[in-house]
Amino acid sequence: AQSVTQLGSHVSVSEGALVLLRCNYSSSVPPYLFWYVQYPNQGLQLLLKYTTGATLVKGINGFEAEFKKSETSFHLTKPSAHMSDAAEYFCAVSEYGGTSYGKLTFGQGTILTVHP
Amino acid sequence: EADIYQTPRYLVIGTGKKITLECSQTMGHDKMYWYQQDPGMELHLIHYSYGVNSTEKGDLSSESTVSRIRTEHFPLTLESARPSHTSQYLCASSKSGTGISPLHFGNGTRLTVT
Numbered sequence: 001a002q003s004v005t006q007l008g009s010h011v012s013v014s015e016g017a018l019v020l021l022r023c024n025y026s027s028s029v030p031p032y033l034f035w036y037v038q039y040p041n042q043g044l045q046l047l048l049k050y051t052t053g054a055t056l057v058k059g060i061n062g063f064e065a066e067f068k069k070s071e072t073s074f075h076l077t078k079p080s081a082h083m084s085d086a087a088e089y090f091c092a093v094s095e096y097g098g099t100s101y102g103k104l105t106f107g108q109g110t111i112l113t114v115h116p
Numbered sequence: 117e118a119d120i121y122q123t124p125r126y127l128v129i130g131t132g133k134k135i136t137l138e139c140s141q142t143m144g145h146d147k148m149y150w151y152q153q154d155p156g157m158e159l160h161l162i163h164y165s166y167g168v169n170s171t172e173k174g175d176l177s178s179e180s181t182v183s184r185i186r187t188e189h190f191p192l193t194l195e196s197a198r199p200s201h202t203s204q205y206l207c208a209s210s211k212s213g214t215g216i217s218p219l220h221f222g223n224g225t226r227l228t229v230t
Contacts, residue, residue, distance in 0.1 A: 009156060032216045043120075043206055043221030044159075051216070090159065094216050103149075103174075104219060106159040 002027045002093045006107035014115050019063075019078040021110050023091030026072065033074040034092040034104065035065055044090060050074065061085070086114045119143050122207050122222035129197055130230055137192045137225045139207035146212040148190040149219065152176060153204045165190060166212070197229045 007022040025031055032051050036044040048059025055067040061084075065076045074091060091107040120141040129135055141148065146167045151159040161174030165184040179201070180194050190209075194201055204226045208219040 004158070034218060036221075041125075041223070043122075043223045044208075044219070045221070046218045049218055103161060103164065105161075105175075106151075108156065108158040 002031065002095050002105045004091050004093050004105055004107035006089075006091050006110050008110055009108065010111050010113065012113040012115065013081045015083055016080050019076070019081045019085065019112065021076040021089050021091075021112065023065075023074045023076065023107060024072055025074060025091070025093045027093055027095055029095045032094045033065075033067060034094070035059065035063070035074075035076050036090045036092060036106075038088045038090065038109075040087075047076070047089075081112075081114045083114050083116065086112055088112070120207060120209055120220050120222040122205075122225050124225060125223065126226050126228075128228045128230065131196075131198055133197050135194050135197055135227070137205055137207075137227070139190045139192070139222060140188050141190075141209045141220070141222075142188065143209060143211070143220065144187065145209035145220070146187065147210045147217075148184065149208045149210075150174070150180075150182060150190070150192050151206040151208065152178065153206055153224070159206065163192065197227075199229045202227060202229050 003026045005024045034049045035047040038044045048057045050057045050067045058064045063078045088109045092104040094104045123138045148165045150163040160176035162178040163182040165171045206224045207222045210217040
């Protein structure tokens with residue numbers, strides 16, 4: 001079975017500050033990990049993904065995430081927040097193999113607010 | 117620009133009515149999914165399909181049904197809408213092949229049952 005926990009349903013930062021959104025996962029097999037962003041009244045858009053290989057993954061809009069197997073974490077970061085980053089962010093896990101093959105399990109989401 | 121389209125974007129309907137939420141994709145993806153999303157909650161998979169004439173129930177029990185007669189089309193139907201069905205419904209698709217492909221999402225249908 002797979003699950004995702006996002007720590008903090010709301011995160012608030014100032015423009016230009018570091019963004020850190022936390023995600024921990026549980027998976028019985030090697031996971032595939034994703035971050036999605038959802039702007040108001042829109043669907044989800046893929047930010048980045050980890051499958052295999054390099055554990056530091058770079059995505060769109062200056063975001064990156066690091067897969068840490070020992071900590072079962074996949075935290076999302078951005079060095080300098082921009083007003084346009086304000087949105088809801090979802091972490092998701094999928095298992096390569098097993099009964100959950102190909103299906104994504106999502107965390108509950110983190111709403112990011114950026115103050116001027 | 118979205119390659120997966122959901123209609124309507126918003127729907128307000130009375131209890132007991134039959135409704136169909138439309139989802140179409142132009143990417144030729146074999147796999148399609150329906151997720152239910154409530155505020156402050158994770159997305160829950162309610163239906164998925166790995167190809168034509170293939171449909172499966174997801175992790176969250178739902179009174180809705182789906183069909184997959186054509187690759188590009190994956191409609192969701194509620195025979196008798198109830199206020200408990202009020203939610204946002206997101207359709208998604210992904211391509212088949214080795215590994216796991218990311219999901220592409222539509223913009224969602226926000227359903228309100230009065």
